[in-house]
Amino acid sequence: MPLKLLKCDESIPEREKHVYIKEKGEDTTQFLPLSNIETIPGSLSERGCSYCGAKLVIGGVLKDTIQMIHGPIGCAYDTWHTKRYPSDNGHFQLKYVWSSDMKESHIVFGGEKQLGKSIREAFKEFPDIKRMIVYTTCATALIGDDIRAVVKSAQQELGDVDIFCVECPGFAGVSQSKGHHVLNIAWINEKVGTLEPEITSPYTINVIGDYNIQGDTFVLEKYMEKMGIQIIAHFTGNGTYDSLRGMHRAQLNVTNCARSAGYIANELKKRYGIPRLDVDTWGFDYCQEALRKIGAFFGIEDRAEAVIAEEVAKYQEKMDWYKERLTGKKVCIWTGGPRLWHWTKALEDDLGMQVVSMSSKFGHQEDFEKVIARGQEGTIYIDDGNELEFFEVLEMIRPDVVLTGPRVGVLVKKLHLPYVNGHGYHNGPYMGFEGAVNMARDLYNAIYSPLMQLAAIDVRDEQIQDAELNLPRVFEQQNNITVDIQTTDEILIKEVTIMEISNELSYGVTDLSDTEYLDLNFTHENGRVMESNLEQLKSVDITSSEVITETQILPIEAQALPTNPQKSPEWLQILREYWGFILKIPQLFGRFYHEVKRIVAGIALTIGLLFTVKLLLVLLYTINDIPFINLTFEFVGIVYVVWFVLRYLLKANSRRELATKIQQVQQEVVYGKDLEV
Numbered sequence: 001m002p003l004k005l006l007k008c009d010e011s012i013p014e015r016e017k018h019v020y021i022k023e024k025g026e027d028t029t030q031f032l033p034l035s036n037i038e039t040i041p042g043s044l045s046e047r048g049c050s051y052c053g054a055k056l057v058i059g060g061v062l063k064d065t066i067q068m069i070h071g072p073i074g075c076a077y078d079t080w081h082t083k084r085y086p087s088d089n090g091h092f093q094l095k096y097v098w099s100s101d102m103k104e105s106h107i108v109f110g111g112e113k114q115l116g117k118s119i120r121e122a123f124k125e126f127p128d129i130k131r132m133i134v135y136t137t138c139a140t141a142l143i144g145d146d147i148r149a150v151v152k153s154a155q156q157e158l159g160d161v162d163i164f165c166v167e168c169p170g171f172a173g174v175s176q177s178k179g180h181h182v183l184n185i186a187w188i189n190e191k192v193g194t195l196e197p198e199i200t201s202p203y204t205i206n207v208i209g210d211y212n213i214q215g216d217t218f219v220l221e222k223y224m225e226k227m228g229i230q231i232i233a234h235f236t237g238n239g240t241y242d243s244l245r246g247m248h249r250a251q252l253n254v255t256n257c258a259r260s261a262g263y264i265a266n267e268l269k270k271r272y273g274i275p276r277l278d279v280d281t282w283g284f285d286y287c288q289e290a291l292r293k294i295g296a297f298f299g300i301e302d303r304a305e306a307v308i309a310e311e312v313a314k315y316q317e318k319m320d321w322y323k324e325r326l327t328g329k330k331v332c333i334w335t336g337g338p339r340l341w342h343w344t345k346a347l348e349d350d351l352g353m354q355v356v357s358m359s360s361k362f363g364h365q366e367d368f369e370k371v372i373a374r375g376q377e378g379t380i381y382i383d384d385g386n387e388l389e390f391f392e393v394l395e396m397i398r399p400d401v402v403l404t405g406p407r408v409g410v411l412v413k414k415l416h417l418p419y420v421n422g423h424g425y426h427n428g429p430y431m432g433f434e435g436a437v438n439m440a441r442d443l444y445n446a447i448y449s450p451l452m453q454l455a456a457i458d459v460r461d462e463q464i465q466d467a468e469l470n471l472p473r474v475f476e477q478q479n480n481i482t483v484d485i486q487t488t489d490e491i492l493i494k495e496v497t498i499m500e501i502s503n504e505l506s507y508g509v510t511d512l513s514d515t516e517y518l519d520l521n522f523t524h525e526n527g528r529v530m531e532s533n534l535e536q537l538k539s540v541d542i543t544s545s546e547v548i549t550e551t552q553i554l555p556i557e558a559q560a561l562p563t564n565p566q567k568s569p570e571w572l573q574i575l576r577e578y579w580g581f582i583l584k585i586p587q588l589f590g591r592f593y594h595e596v597k598r599i600v601a602g603i604a605l606t607i608g609l610l611f612t613v614k615l616l617l618v619l620l621y622t623i624n625d626i627p628f629i630n631l632t633f634e635f636v637g638i639v640y641v642v643w644f645v646l647r648y649l650l651k652a653n654s655r656r657e658l659a660t661k662i663q664q665v666q667q668e669v670v671y672g673k674d675l676e677v
Contacts, residue, residue, distance in 0.1 A: 002020065002026065002030070002031040003016050003017055003018075003019060003020050003031060003033070004016065004019045004020065004021050005019070006019060006389055006392050006393075007392060008388035008389060008391070008392050009043075009388075009389065011042065012040055012041075012042045012043055014040045015040060015043060015389075017033065017034045018033045018034055018035070018040075018382060018383040018384060019033060019380070019381070019382050019383075019389070020032070020033045020372070020380075020381045020382075021378065021379070021380050021381070022372060022375055022376070022377050022378065022379050022381065023377060023378070024377050028369075028372045028373065032365055032368050032369060032372070033368055033381055033382065033383040034383060035360065035363050035364055035365055035367070035368055035383040035384070036174060036175070036177060036362070036363070036364045036365070037174055038174045039174065039384055043384070043386045044386045044387055044388075045361075045384055045386060046361055046384070046385065046386065046387075046405075046407060046408060047174075047175045047176065047361045047362060047384060048175065048176040048361070048362075049138075049170030049171070049175075049176060049179075050168050050169065050170055050171070050172040050173040050175070050176060050177075050178040050179040050182070051075065051079075051135060051136070051137055051138070051168055051169055051170040051172075051179055052078075052079055052170070052176050052179060053168075053173075053175070053176025053177060053178060053179025053180050053183075053260075053362070054135060054166050054168045054176075054179030054180070054182055054183040055067060055069065055079050055133075055135050055166070055179070056079040056082065056083060056176075057083075057176060057179070057180060057211065057260055058179075058180060058183050058184075058211070058235075058236055058260060058261070059133045059135070059166060059183055059236070060079065060080075060083070060093060061083075061085045061093060061211045061212065061236040061237055061238075061239065062093060062131075062133070062236050062239055062240065062241055062244075063087035063088070063089040063092055063093050063238055063239065063240060064089055064092065064129060064131060064240045064241055065093070065129070065131045065132060065133055065240075065241045066096075066098055066122050066123070066126060066129055066131070066132040066133070067093070067097070067098055067132075067133055067135070068098045068099070068100065068115075068118060068119060068122060068132055068133065068134045068135070069097075069098065069099045069100070069135050069137060070099075070100045070102070070111065070115050070118075070134055070135060070136055070137060070140045070145065070147055071099070071100065071102050071135075071136070071137025071138070071139050071140050072099075072101070072102050072103075072137070072139055073099050073101050073102075075099070075137045075138075075139075075170075076097045076098065076099035077097065077099075080097035081094055081097075082424075083211070083213065083423070083424055084213055084214050084424040084425065084428070085211050085212045085213055085214075085237060085238075086212065086214065086215060086238075087212065087238045088238060092129075096126075098118070098122050099118070100114050100115045100117075100118040100140075101114070101118070102114065102139055102140065105656065105660070107139060107143055110143060110145060111140055111143070111145050112145050112146065112147075112149070112150050115134070115140075115145065115147060115150045116150045116153065116154060119132065119134070119150070119151070119154045119163070120154065120157075120158070123158060123161060130160055130161050130162065131161070131162050131163075131164075131241035131242070132161065132162075132163045132164070133163070133164045133165075133166060134147055134150075134151055134163060134164070134165050134166070135166045135168070136165075136166070136167050136168065136169050137169055137170060138169045138170045138171055140169070141167070141169035141171075141172075142169075147165055147167065148165050148167075151163045151165055162241070164186075164187070164190065164191060164241075165186070166179075166182065166183050166186060167182070167186075168182040168183065175361060175362035175384075176336075176361075176362050177259065177260075177337070177362040177364070180259065180260040180261070180263065181263050184261060184263035184264040184267070185263060185264075185267065187244065187264065188247075188264050188267045188268065188271070191244065191245050192244070192245060192246075192247050192248050192268070193245070193248045194245045195242050195245035195246050196246060196249065197232050197233075197243065197246030197249050199230065199249065200230050201228060201229060201230035203227075203228060203229040203230065203251065203298045203300070204229070204230045204231075204232050204249065204250045204251045204252075205224070205229055205230070205231055205232065205250050205251065205252045205253070205254050205294070206231070206232055206233045206234075206235060206247050206250040206252070206253045206254065206265075206268070206274075207220060207224075207231055207233070207234050207235065207237075207254050207256070208235040208253050208254065208255045208256065208257075208261040208262075208264065208265050209235065209255050209256040209257030209258065209259075209260055209261035209262070209265075210234060210235075210237045210256045210257065210281075210431070211236060211237045211257075212234070212237025212238045213237075213423075213424060213425055213428060213429070213430070214424070214425045214427075214428025214429045214430070215428060215429040216237060216281075216428065216429040216430065216431040216432075216435065217234055217237035217238045218238070218429070219429050219431050219432035219434065219435055220281060220431060220432065221238075223291060223307055223311075223432065226303070226306070226307045226310075227291070227294070227295065227300060227303040227304060227307060228300065228303060229294070229298070232246055232247060232249055232250040233246060233247045233250070235247070235261050235264065247264075247268060248268070248271075248272045248274075250268075250274055251274065251275075251298075252274065252275055252277055252294070252297055252298075253265045253268055253269070253274050253275065253276045253277065254277050254279055254290075254294060255276055255277065255278050255279070256278075256279060256280075256281055256431075257338055258278055258338055259336070259337040259338045259362070259363065259364065259367060260337075260338075262276075275297075277293055277294065277297060279293060279294070280342050280346070281431045281432060281435075282339070282342045282343055282346055282430055282431055282435065282436070282439075283342070283343070283345070283346025283347075283349075283350055283436055284315070284316075284319050284346070284350045284433060284436040284437075285346070285349055285350060286342075286345070286346055287311075287431075287432050287433055287435075287436065288308050288312070291304045291307055291308055292304050292305075292308070311432070311433035311434075312433065314433070314434075315433045315434060315436070315437050318437045318440075319350060319351075319436065319437060319440060322351060322437070322440035322441065322443075322444055323350065323351050323352050323440075325444060325448075326351045326352060326353050326440065326443060326444060326447070327351070327352030327353070328352065328353070328354060329353050329354070329400040329401065329443075329447060330353070330354050330355075330356045330397065330398070330399040330400050330401075331347060331353050331354070331355055331356070331399055331400065331401050331402070331403060331443070332355075332356060332357040332358070332359075332393075332394075332397070332399045332401075332402040332403065332404070333347075333355060333357070333358045333359075333403045333404075333422065334357070334358070334359040334382075334385065334390070334402060334403065334404040334405075334408055334422070335359075335360070335361070335403065335404060335405065335422040335423065336360065336361050336362055336363070336423070337360050337361065337362050337363035337364070337367050338363070338367055338370075339422060340358045340359075340360055340363065340367065340371040341367065341370040341371035341374050343355075343403065343422075344358070344371060344374045344375055345374050346436070348376070350436060350440075351440055351443070353443075354376070355375060355376065355379060356378070356379055356380065356397045356399055357379060357380040357381075357382070357393050357397055357399070358371055358375065358379065358380070358381050358382070359381075359382040359383070359385040359390075360382070360383055360384075361384065361385075363383065368381065368383070380393055380396070380397065387408075387411060390408060390411060390412075391411075391415075394412070394415060394417065399417065400417075400418075400447050401417070401418050401419065401420060401443055401446050401447050402417060402418070402419040402420070403419070403420050403422035403443075404419055404421075404422050404423075405421065405422060405423040405424075406421060406423070406424070409421065413455075416452065416455050416456040417452075418446035418447060418449060418452045419446065420439075420442045420443055420446050425438075425439075425442075426442040426446075427441070427442055
């Protein structure tokens with residue numbers, strides 16, 4: 001079975017060329033899904049635009065650079081604070097967003113003056129920042145704004161600043177991959193070689209394709225420091241503008257993400273003769289292999305082995321613990337591009353999981369060659385997948401967890417399937433040895449989360465009203481929590497702090513393996529939710545330093561409510577009912593007031609308005625009786641009308657200005673605030 005047309009794609013049969021299911025004995029080179037081509041009309045793509053690939057993925061990571069987006073405010077907002085790449089510069093790049101804030105009038109008359117004004121304002125507001133990247137967007141590219149001329153003028157005026165232009169509007173390519181390419185090539189053409197770095201070690205490298213998602217860069221820096229290797233530049237995790245200008249002085253380019261940054265690595269090899277070494281730093285075994293490759297290049301294998309031995313001794317036992325519990329679990333990897341083949345063997349070899357489906361948003365043909373070569377038979381490969389395809393694939397394979405981004409993650413959660421954020425991570429970093437443990441922990445917490453299992457229960461369903469629930473007694477010792485469960489319509493919770501429970505149970509916050517918990521079993525007949533084959537949870541004693549081999553399941557006995565065997569006298573029951581009614585009077589009064597307060601307020605407002613109008617009329621009539629006052633008012637009115645016509649109605653641009661002001665006042669009245677940014 002080579003390429004496959006899914007049922008949901010019968011109306012767009014061209015999608016058959018983008019879906020492949022691997023079978024035994026097939027020459028996979030003949031069945032590669034088409035990729036890096038335009039999205040087929042009718043298929044709702046999950047791709048990002050080319051501008052997003054340049055700004056969000058690469059340029060926006062720099063920790064000391066103003067990111068000026070020349071376009072509507074939405075282009076800045078949608079690429080701000082959506083990636084979790086911290087820095088040791090106070091997370092400067094995460095705190096702020098800059099935009100020329102293009103409006104309709106700028107689109108009509110040009111936005112170059114607006115861009116120049118925005119550049120100067122940004123440097124004025126951040127006097128310590130002397131570096132900037134300016135991006136074009138769809139709107140400014142279509143009207144033909146010359147951002148390079150504006151930037152040249154600003155640099156001449158300000159003197160000590162350096163500004164880099166990225167001319168890659170959203171429509172420039174079929175996906176964000178185009179933005180990667182444009183920024184890579186423009187940077188090496190214009191900036192590399194314009195600054196000489198300080199060399200402090202005989203071993204120097206550039207780390208390319210690492211964006212410090214939740215601290216990935218800090219992990220790699222630690223390994224390189226122990227090996228005595230100087231990192232000239234990070235492209236671009238925790239990187240600086242000027243360090244990237246000195247990339248030509250490195251002895252080796254260590255490329256981690258070949259899709260987003262392989263372009264500049266290739267150019268550095270062509271122009272400066274710097275070798276390129278592709279590595280995988282996601283995965284326990286892969287990281288060992290990467291360090292050995294780097295050590296072998298410089299002839300310092302002993303240093304590499306020392307780092308590996310130290311990290312393996314620290315984390316191997318934890319990896320073994322997770323592998324025992326994750327072996328055989330099915331996982332989907334639906335991410336951008338290269339992480340499909342970065343993570344496939346890592347999850348299968350390190351954790352014993354089974355990768356059953358992979359989908360790429362912007363991968364190229366060589367990416368699919370790698371991932372299919374590393375994948376198992378029966379795995380589903382999709383290029384530029386859409387929502388309906390994801391639904392159908394989930395029904396076909398029913399995975400235990402999905403590695404994907406937040407957008408698809410929301411879809412997955414609606415089916416009561418857990419997901420782990422493969423773009424920004426749940427609780428990273430995910431690179432290196434400790435990163436592999438973090439990733440295993442998040443996968444484990446996602447699969448075994450009691451909350452995800454409880455979410456599948458619809459308490460409105462009459463068929464499960466009598467279902468018996470065994471809810472875990474989680475963190476009982478740490479948080480003094482006791483949970484007694486009857487049935488779905490009779491739940492008693494004693495001594496529970498809601499915030500503590502939500503914080504402890506939600507995967508992605510803590511490690512469920514570090515707690516003692518019980519199994520969670522329930523039965524239900526709800527056909528509206530997907531079935532999930534989840535194992536019984538097992539208790540873990542983390543106080544022992546040895547690997548746990550024995551499990552213990554501690555069922556919670558359902559506790560019946562105590563009943564009163566003696567019947568109260570009739571007069572006492574009447575007295576209790578009367579007293580209960582007296583106690584409810586304030587509550588009933590409050591409920592009545594809550595229901596009618598809007599009506600009362602409306603009536604009061606109407607009366608007040610009528611009274612105000614009447615008072616104003618009386619005042620006007622009184623003033624009108626005063627000699628010469630009425631003539632003065634008429635004269636003032638005539639003068640104002642003449643001024644208004646001359647000011648706003650004669651010229652077309654004045655009429656547009658008036659329309660803009662009216663629209664602004666309308667927005668302030670309707671929404672209660674000024675929407676101008």
